[in-house]
Structures are given as C-alpha cells and as structure tokens.
Amino acid sequence: MKLKRCLSLVRASILDSLQFRGALILTFVGNLFYLLLIYYLWKAIFASSESDIINGMTFSDTMIYLVFASALFNFMEMWIVWGTGRNIQSGQIIIDLLKPIEFRSFVFFSGCGEPIIKFVTTFLPTAIIVYFISGRAIPLGKNLIFFTISVALGMLINFYINFFVATICMYTQSIWGINIMKEVIVGLLSGASVPLAFFPETLREIVMYLPFQAICNSPLQILLHNEYPVSEVLVILGIQLFWVIFLMIFTDLFFRVSVRKITVNGG
Amino acid sequence: MKRGILYYTRIYFKIIAQDIKSKMSYRADFIISMIGMIATNLAGAISFWIIFQNFPTVQGWNFYEMIFLYGFSLISATPAQCMFDNNWDLRYKVFSGDFIKYCVRPINIFFYYMSEIFDVKGLGQFAFGIASVVFAWIKLELSVSVLSILLFILAAVSASLFVIAILNVAACTCFWIMNSFFALSLSNTLRDYAKYPITIFNPILRFLFTFIIPIGFMSFYPSQIFLRPESVPLISWFTPVFGIIFFYISYKIWMKGALAYNGTGS
Numbered sequence: 075m076k077l078k079r080c081l082s083l084v085r086a087s088i089l090d091s092l093q094f095r096g097a098l099i100l101t102f103v104g105n106l107f108y109l110l111l112i113y114y115l116w117k118a119i120f121a122s123s124e125s126d127i128i129n130g131m132t133f134s135d136t137m138i139y140l141v142f143a144s145a146l147f148n149f150m151e152m153w154i155v156w157g158t159g160r161n162i163q164s165g166q167i168i169i170d171l172l173k174p175i176e177f178r179s180f181v182f183f184s185g186c187g188e189p190i191i192k193f194v195t196t197f198l199p200t201a202i203i204v205y206f207i208s209g210r211a212i213p214l215g216k217n218l219i220f221f222t223i224s225v226a227l228g229m230l231i232n233f234y235i236n237f238f239v240a241t242i243c244m245y246t247q248s249i250w251g252i253n254i255m256k257e258v259i260v261g262l263l264s265g266a267s268v269p270l271a272f273f274p275e276t277l278r279e280i281v282m283y284l285p286f287q288a289i290c291n292s293p294l295q296i297l298l299h300n301e302y303p304v305s306e307v308l309v310i311l312g313i314q315l316f317w318v319i320f321l322m323i324f325t326d327l328f329f330r331v332s333v334r335k336i337t338v339n340g341g
Numbered sequence: 342m343k344r345g346i347l348y349y350t351r352i353y354f355k356i357i358a359q360d361i362k363s364k365m366s367y368r369a370d371f372i373i374s375m376i377g378m379i380a381t382n383l384a385g386a387i388s389f390w391i392i393f394q395n396f397p398t399v400q401g402w403n404f405y406e407m408i409f410l411y412g413f414s415l416i417s418a419t420p421a422q423c424m425f426d427n428n429w430d431l432r433y434k435v436f437s438g439d440f441i442k443y444c445v446r447p448i449n450i451f452f453y454y455m456s457e458i459f460d461v462k463g464l465g466q467f468a469f470g471i472a473s474v475v476f477a478w479i480k481l482e483l484s485v486s487v488l489s490i491l492l493f494i495l496a497a498v499s500a501s502l503f504v505i506a507i508l509n510v511a512a513c514t515c516f517w518i519m520n521s522f523f524a525l526s527l528s529n530t531l532r533d534y535a536k537y538p539i540t541i542f543n544p545i546l547r548f549l550f551t552f553i554i555p556i557g558f559m560s561f562y563p564s565q566i567f568l569r570p571e572s573v574p575l576i577s578w579f580t581p582v583f584g585i586i587f588f589y590i591s592y593k594i595w596m597k598g599a600l601a602y603n604g605t606g607s
Contacts, residue, residue, distance in 0.1 A: 100523035100524065100527065103527065104526060104530050107527065107531065108530055111530075111537075114541045114542050114543070114546070115399075115537060117541070118399050118541035119392065119399050121400065122397075122399050122400055122401075123395075123396050128395055128396075129395065246369050246370065247369065247370055248367070248370035248373040248374060250370075250374055251373035251374035251376065251377035251378075251462075252377070253377075254377040254380070254381055255376065255377045255381075258377075258380050258381050258383075258384040259380075259384075261384070262387060262388065267388050268388050268391050272391055272392065272395050273394075277391075
C-alpha cells in the first residue's frame with residue numbers, strides 16, 4: 075500500500091519532467107560547454123607542470139574524475155530547496171503536510187522523476203562517451219556494482235543535505251541566499267570543482283570527516299580504483315551508510331522541531 | 342515623443358526607491374543573500390588558491406594575476422547583477438501575461454522593465470571584486486596613478502556592457518521559446534569562463550569568445566591594459582566600442598521580442 079503511493083508519485087514526477095524535453099537538451103549543451111572549459115583549463119594546468127602525474131593523478135584521471143563529478147551532480151539535482159522554499163512562501167506546504175504520507179518521503183518521491191530521466195538521458199551517454207574517449211581508462215568489473223550502490227547512497231546523502239537546507243528556509247523565508255550557500259559549500263567540499271587529491275594535506279583531512287565528500291568522491295574512488303581490495307571498498311560504503319543514517323535521523327528531528335515554527339503569510 | 346536623459350534618470354530613482362523600500366521589509370533575506378553572494382565569490386577564490394598550491398603558474402599566469410582577472414570579472418558583472426536582474430523574471434512575466442503592463446506605459450519598455458528591480462546583493466559582489474583587484478594590484482606591484490584609475494573605471498564600465506548584453510539576449514529568448522531558464526543558466530555557465538585567461542583555449546574557441554559570444558571582453562582583454570602594459574593586444578583598446586555595439590544589438594533583439602508580444606489574452 076505504502077509502496078503503491080510512492081510509485082505513483084514517482085510516475086507522476088517522471089511524466090512531469092518528460093514535459094520539458096527542450097530543457098533536457100539545453101542542460102546537455104550546458105554540460106558540454108562546462109566540459110570544454112574544464113578540459114582546456116586542466117590541460118593548461120598540466121602543461122605548466124613538469125611531471126605528468128600530480129598528486130597521483132594524470133591529466134586523463136583528472137578529466138574523468140571531473141566529468142563524472144559534474145555528471146553525478148547533474149543527475150542528482152532535484153531542486154528541493156527551490157521547490158520546498160517556494161511552497162513555504164506561497165503556503166502550498168500546508169496542503170502537502172496534510173497528505174497521507176510523511177512529508178520528507180513525499181518530497182523525495184515526487185522529486186525523483188527528474189534524476190531517473192536524467193540518469194538515462196544524460197548520465198549514461200556521458201559515461202559511455204567518456205569510456206571510449208578516454209581509451210577505456212575506466213576499469214570494468216566488480217567496481218561497477220559497488221559504484222552503483224555508492225551512487226545510490228550518495229544521492230540519499232545529497233537529498234538529506236538538500237532537505238536540511240530546505241527546512242532552514244522555514245526560518246529565514248530566504249531561498250536564494252540559503253541555496254547559493256549550500257551550492258558553494260557542497261560544490262567545493264565534495265571535490266566536484268577541484269578534485270580532493272589536489273587539496274592541501276590538512277584541508278583534505280578535514281574534508282574527509284564531512285559528509286560532502288561522500289556524495290561524489292566516494293563513488294568515484296570506487297569506480298576509478300578497481301584494484302582496491304573489497305575490504306577497503308566496504309569501508310568507503312560503510313562511511314557513506316553512516317552518513318545516510320545520521321542525516322536521516324538528524325533531518326527528521328530538525329524538521330519536527332521546525333515545522334512547529336512555520337509561518338504562512340496570509341495562507 | 343523624445344525625452345531627455347534627465348527625465349529618465351529622475352524617473353529611474355523614483356522607481357527603484359519603491360523596490361528598495363519593499364526589499365527592506367525582508368531584512369533577514371537581504372542579509373543572507375549578501376552573505377551567500379560573498380560566500381560564492383570566496384569559494385571561487387579558494388578554488389584558485391587550491392589549484393595554485395600544486396602549480397606555481399598556469400600558462401605563465403600566476404596566482405595574483407588570476408585573482409586580478411577574477412576580481413575584474415566580478416566588478417564587470419555588478420551592473421548586470423544590480424540593475425538588469427529583472428531579466429531573470431522575464432520568463433514568468435511573459436508566460437503569465439503580466440508583461441503586457443510594461444507595453445502600455447508611456448515610457449521605453451526596456452527601461453521601465455529593468456528599472457523595476459534593483460538587486461542590492463550585487464553590491465556584495467562588487468565589494469569582493471574591488472577587494473580582490475586591490476589585493477592583486479598591491480601584490481603585483483602595479484603602478485598607481487590618476488590615469489590608471491580612470492582607465493580602470495572606463496575598462497570596467499565597458500566590460501560590464503558585455504555582461505549585460507549576454508544576459509539580455511539569454512533572457513529575451515523567452516519571447517520566442519517561452520522558458521528561457523536554461524538559456525539564462527547557460528549564460529551563467531559561460532560567464533564562468535570570463536575569469537580564466539582566454540589564451541588557454543584553442544584558436545576556434547578564442548575566436549568564438551571574442552567576436553560571437555564576447556566573454557573575453559568581460560575580464561581578460563581589458564585586464565591586459567593593467568597586467569601586461571608592455572604588450573597590450575590591440576583588441577583590448579576596442580573594449581568600449583565593442584561594448585556599445587554588443588549592448589545595442591542585445592537591446593534591439595530584446596525590444597523586437599517585446600514589441601511583438603501579444604499577451605496571453607487574459
């Protein structure tokens with residue numbers, strides 16, 4: 075029964091995002107431009123260095139890492155902060171709170187159509203193109219299975235962080251400022267803009283203790299290092315799982331406290 | 342009926358005063374947006390810092406020169422951010438039919454539409470940009486004179502015309518395709534290119550970013566006048582002329598869409 079509710083929400087949201095095919099194409103073009111930029115930027119960076127391997131990463135490693143990081147972020151984006159924030163401002167949230175489903179699950183399932191569509195239309199093509207362009211530099215094997223699990227965990231972590239930020243909007247009535255701060259922090263500390271391998275030693279150690287690196291750095295480490303023993307992969311997955319559980323409990327408590335504070339203007 | 346620039350200046354301040362008054366009633370939002378703006382700019386600077394921890398120079402450009410380019414690109418983006426921010430809402434207004442209200446006022450549609458919003462948080466970006474440029478200027482031991490400061494102001498104002506032009510064109514696509522969000526977000530992505538030296542790209546892209554999508558003029562070309570005064574490329578001096586041309590073209594396209602607007606019928 076509960077599953078049926080969730081599935082119908084997912085179905086509706088898939089249909090909803092299929093309405094915007096033009097948007098999908100433009101997102102794809104936008105990504106291509108972004109990839110061109112990072113390609114030339116890092117080519118220039120590596121050309122200025124004496125050695126081909128910097129902090130254990132070659133040029134092609136760095137490119138694969140950054141392309142995948144941007145592709146992962148692209149497909150994970152669910153616009154939760156904007157969606158929920160707008161609902162708080164307009165008062166629509168009251169209706170959503172009354173629905174016979176937990177609010178957080180409602181937000182998750184009614185938002186996950188877009189990631190599903192984008193996974194098929196942008197992430198998979200990008201991954202296949204990168205695989206062939208890079209001269210099959212991505213090892214294929216058991217890492218793919220672990221990678222899939224890790225991506226799912228990363229997506230949950232990303233969702234909980236977004237949901238946490240959306241809850242803050244109940245206090246501030248500000249969406250733009252809160253959302254941009256989130257984007258900045260996640261973008262920088264997850265290693266999506268500069269790979270974590272390039273971070274100075276101490277900064278990297280601090281970042282490893284934060285949940286952000288578990289969004290896309292963990293899956294990418296698993297994907298690019300097939301040589302990792304299973305025990306090491308399990309440690310990475312374990313850390314991700316820890317963050318999922320921690321954030322699940324934390325966002326739940328925080329939401330329970332915050333929802334009492336909600337003010338709807340003129341509702 | 343032609344009206345003088347004085348008339349439009351007076352009316353501009355009257356309209357934005359209303360907007361600023363209404364913004365002031367959301368003080369928390371204003372403060373958070375300001376912090377968010379500065380945090381974004383700071384993060385950009387931190388990424389440079391991290392990259393330059395590993396590499397002393399990138400194609401002969403050192404850390405401080407990159408910070409200069411970055412700061413300059415933030416300064417040149419300020420007028421677009423502060424005064425032309427209503428472009429981002431154009432698609433809602435066009436879609437809902439609210440845009441028709443601008444078409445029936447007895448003043449220039451473009452002017453009236455843009456004057457309605459003044460985005461104060463852009464000033465945070467401006468402050469950060471100035472701070473970065475001053476920091477780089479001191480570290481690079483560039484010369485300071487009245488002439489160089491005047492030249493800098495001229496260069497920054499000219500560069501800002503390109504940012505506004507691209508924003509206008511991206512926003513007004515909604516007159517033809519309804520939803521311009523992705524065109525706008527693409528224009529934002531492209532604007533990110535402005536903070537890197539154009540020389541890192543291959544010749545085709547360099548041509549594209551000079552004459553078609555003039556990203557090079559947002560920071561790189563005008564900055565050369567200050568960073569490499571001994572070898573300024575000729576094209577840098579054309580920044581003001583090209584700026585006016587690009588701005589004028591974007592204005593014409595925007596107006597073409599606006600004048601053809603029929604409303605939604607409701």
